[in-house]
Amino acid sequence: xxxxxxxxxxxxxxxxxxxxxxxxxxxxxxxxxxxxxxxxxxxxxxxxxxxxxxxxxxxxxxxxxxxxxxxxxxxxxxxxxxxxxxxxxxxxxxxxxxxxxxxxxxxxxxxxxxxxxxxxxxxxxxxxxxxxxxxxxxxxxxxxxxxxxxxxxxxxxxxxxxxxxxxxxxxxxxxxxxxxxxxxxxxxxxxxxxxxxxxxxxxxxxxxxxxxxxxxxxxxxxxxxxxxxxxxxxxxxxxxxxxxxxxxxxxxxxxxxx
Amino acid sequence: xxxxxxxxxxxxxxxxxxxxxxxxxxxxxxxxxxxxxxxxxxxxxxxxxxxxxxxxxxxxxxxxxxxxxxxxxxxxxxxxxxxxxxxxxxxxxxxxxxxxxxxxxxxxxxxxxxxxxxxxxxxxxxxxxxxxxxxxxxxxxxxxxxxxxxxxxxxxxxxxxxxxxxxxxxxxxxxxxxxxxxxxxxxxxxxxxxxxxxxxxxxxxxxxxxxxxxxxxxxxxxxxxxxxxxxxxxxxxxxxxxxxxxxxxxxxxxxxxx
DNA sequence: CTAATAGTGTCTGTAAGACAGTATTAT
DNA sequence: ATAATACTGTCTTACAGACACTATTAG
Numbered sequence: 001x002x003x004x005x006x007x008x009x010x011x012x013x014x015x016x017x018x019x020x021x022x023x024x025x026x027x028x029x030x031x032x033x034x035x036x037x038x039x040x041x042x043x044x045x046x047x048x049x050x051x052x053x054x055x056x057x058x059x060x061x062x063x064x065x066x067x068x069x070x071x072x073x074x075x076x077x078x079x080x081x082x083x084x085x086x087x088x089x090x091x092x093x094x095x096x097x098x099x100x101x102x103x104x105x106x107x108x109x110x111x112x113x114x115x116x117x118x119x120x121x122x123x124x125x126x127x128x129x130x131x132x133x134x135x136x137x138x139x140x141x142x143x144x145x146x147x148x149x150x151x152x153x154x155x156x157x158x159x160x161x162x163x164x165x166x167x168x169x170x171x172x173x174x175x176x177x178x179x180x181x182x183x184x185x186x187x188x189x190x191x192x193x194x195x196x197x198x199x200x201x202x203x204x205x206x207x208x209x210x211x212x213x214x215x216x217x218x219x220x221x222x223x224x225x226x227x228x229x230x231x232x233x234x235x236x237x238x239x240x241x242x243x244x245x246x247x248x249x250x251x252x253x254x255x256x257x258x
Numbered sequence: 259x260x261x262x263x264x265x266x267x268x269x270x271x272x273x274x275x276x277x278x279x280x281x282x283x284x285x286x287x288x289x290x291x292x293x294x295x296x297x298x299x300x301x302x303x304x305x306x307x308x309x310x311x312x313x314x315x316x317x318x319x320x321x322x323x324x325x326x327x328x329x330x331x332x333x334x335x336x337x338x339x340x341x342x343x344x345x346x347x348x349x350x351x352x353x354x355x356x357x358x359x360x361x362x363x364x365x366x367x368x369x370x371x372x373x374x375x376x377x378x379x380x381x382x383x384x385x386x387x388x389x390x391x392x393x394x395x396x397x398x399x400x401x402x403x404x405x406x407x408x409x410x411x412x413x414x415x416x417x418x419x420x421x422x423x424x425x426x427x428x429x430x431x432x433x434x435x436x437x438x439x440x441x442x443x444x445x446x447x448x449x450x451x452x453x454x455x456x457x458x459x460x461x462x463x464x465x466x467x468x469x470x471x472x473x474x475x476x477x478x479x480x481x482x483x484x485x486x487x488x489x490x491x492x493x494x495x496x497x498x499x500x501x502x503x504x505x506x507x508x509x510x511x512x513x514x515x516x
Numbered sequence: 517c518t519a520a521t522a523g524t525g526t527c528t529g530t531a532a533g534a535c536a537g538t539a540t541t542a543t
Numbered sequence: 544a545t546a547a548t549a550c551t552g553t554c555t556t557a558c559a560g561a562c563a564c565t566a567t568t569a570g
Contacts, residue, residue: 009325014269014356014367032519033569067267067365070357096354096369098272099328107325109272111354167509168426183521189511198512201523202560206512210558216510234521235568251425252474252506253447254456254464254532290546291542441548459550460533468531492548493541512559 012106016074017062017151018091019114019158020083022122022136023175023191035183035233038191041136042155043125045082047148053104054148060155061134062110075113082134083117083125090174091115094161102150110149114158116174166192168250170216170243179220179240182207183233212258215246270364274332275320275409276349277372277416278341280380280394281433281449293441293491296449299394300413301383303340305406311362312406318413319392320368333371340392341375341383348432349373352419360408368407372416374432424450426508428474428501437478437498439491440465473504 020043025036044058061082065074075091091113098109125134137145142155165171166189175188182204190196207213220228220240229237249258278301283294302316319340323332333349349371356367383392395403400413423429424447433446440462448454465471478486478498487495 008271008322011269011272011325013266014272030520031570032521034520064266065356067269068358071354071367093353095351096329098323100326109329164507167507167511169510181522196509196511199560199562201525201562203511204523206559212558213510231568235570236520236522236566237568238522248510249422249425250508250510251454252427252471252508253425253454253461258453288547289543290548292547439549457533457535459535459552462550464532470531489541493543494539494547494549495541496549 009107012108013064014071014109014111015062016065016071016078016111016113017060017154018075018078018082019060019094019112019155019162020079020117021114021139021158021162022117022119023188024119024136033231033233033235035187038187040139040191042139042142042159043083043122043134043136044142044145044147045134057148058137058142058145059148060112060151065111071111072113075111075115079115079117083122085117085121087121089115089117089121090171092161092165094158097150097154110154112154112158114162116162116171118175118177163193167196170247173243179228179230179242181230181233181238181240183238185217185241213248215244216248217241218244267365270366271322272329272367272369273320274323274329274336274369274371275318275412276333276336276340277318277352277370277413277420278337278375279372279397279416279420280375280377281446282377282394291489291491291493293445296445298397298449300397300400300417301341301380301392301394302400302403302405303392315406316395316400316403317406318370318409323369329369330371333369333373337373337375341380343375343379345379347373347375347379348429350419350423352416355408355412368412370412370416372420374420374429376433376435421451425454428505431501437486437488437500439488439496439498441491441496443475443499471506473502474506475499476502 022041022043023038024041025038027036028034043061045061047054047057047059049055061078063074063078063081065071069077071093072091075093079089079091080086094112094114096109096111102108102110122136125136139159143152146152147155162171172185172188175192176184183200186198186200186203207217218241220242222228228240230240231237251258280299280301281296282299283296285294286292301319303319305312305315305317307313319336321332321336321339323329327335329351330349337347337349338344352370352372354367354369360366360368380394383394397417401410404410405413420429430443430446433450434442441458444456444458444461465475476499478500480486486498488498489495
């Protein structure tokens with residue numbers, strides 16, 4: 001490894017930015033047990049008013065990657081720094097951006113990641129941090145803000161990425177408990193992709209009984225091999241399911257799954 | 259923009275590497291007009307024997323991006339330098355990699371792109387360049403080689419990316435003439451994704467008559483509004499089609515397209 | 517009882533997949 | 544005629560989408 005000064009101009013750093021998404025529940029006041037509303041949120045941080053660039057602006061959390069770590073490690077480090085979350089969170093790389101002028105500090109590309117964090121992992125966020133500095137925003141609200149740098153574009157890219165992965169992969173499980181009801185799965189998908197709308201009985205039948213989707217999800221069973229249920233969303237208990245280990249392939253040229 | 263020396267250690271450069279894919283045709287010797295065999299090829303360059311790192315190894319083409327260009331511009335510049343191709347080629351970013359030790363020259367991440375180039379654009383490749391330095395390899399052959407750096411992994415990633423996009427988007431058009439026959443479309447898909455196998459009459463019918471795929475491809479029409487045909491693949495003329503402007507959305511949770 | 521969600525059943529039209537058979541062209 | 548590809552038709556089963564209906568629970 002060379003430690004000499006580089007012969008050519010080199011980048012002034014390689015920051016990693018993360019769009020941290022979560023789904024928050026909001027129970028409706030009611031005398032009856034009913035399904036909570038859910039909303040897609042993104043975590044933003046407010047830049048210090050003494051920042052060199054974009055002081056006081058809301059921005060995606062991020063930080064410089066180092067020579068002795070991979071980019072993914074830098075992203076996990078950053079996630080922990082901002083949210084204190086150090087668990088089974090999936091972080092995926094979305095893209096790397098650079099154009100002259102995107103950062104007034106110089107030649108500063110940025111590697112964009114997204115993290116899908118379960119709501120319960122963020123419980124102490126509000127307690128730990130000053131809401132003036134770190135906050136969850138409903139996604140539509142975040143899109144309205146004028147964010148630092150090109151973070152409006154990055155946030156849009158991250159959202160498009162999560163939406164498309166939500167439909168094409170089993171990404172929904174990142175927002176769900178291990179064992180979930182069909183209704184909860186449906187609700188997560190719809191929270192992330194509002195255009196997704198189906199008759200729930202049909203949704204359930206297609207998911208469970210069609211040949212091409214066998215092995216996508218399966219019944220959650222207790223020790224005795226009996227199907228487990230929950231009554232967390234309704235008085236009538238509902239059956240629990242888990243994602244199986246099947247990641248389907250998908251195609252526009254035939255029936256979709258193969 | 260600061261031109262001062264950076265206060266911290268910074269990357270030693272931000273190279274862009276490109277997996278340049280093409281499909282080459284290989285006519286079978288025959289007395290009759292018949293469909294050519296097609297093969298997926300990738301372009302590799304041989305590193306100079308006086309290179310600091312991996313001398314004499316085959317590698318993905320690449321080069322340093324600069325402060326005054328976007329990463330995509332750097333990728334196009336690199337494509338032109340290696341192949342002299344400066345046309346309507348689609349280049350897509352796949353991922354950015356870094357881990358300590360991936361490049362003996364130092365802190366050297368790499369932004370991986372792929373380019374899908376039509377065979378005809380590469381006609382003068384053989385003429386222009388020394389085949390000892392730049393060559394198209396059949397993809398299976400390239401995967402067998404011990405490439406420079408982590409380029410074996412990068413090539414695998416690029417191939418997986420192209421295969422999945424081939425099934426999920428209209429990427430096939432990058433390898434096809436504007437007007438193509440159903441059989442040619444089928445052949446391109448199958449060349450890139452060998453596991454794709456269908457009865458061609460069914461393939462055609464599903465593509466043309468199912469509701470969810472309306473607007474994916476449409477008949478190529480001449481000035482008089484009559485369907486165009488070609489006899490380039492067979493004595494019997496075949497109808498020509500073009501991709502329409504519809505990019506379908508795709509889902510594992512319902513019938514696939516929406 | 518009510519309110520809420522869970523779940524079943526049925527019907528119709530469309531799509532998928534298997535496969536047989538016919539059509540068109542240059543040589 | 545022959546060899547190749549192009550195209551058409553048919554039949555069966557699977558799936559999608561619409562929608563009406565019943566079931567279960569706490570209060």
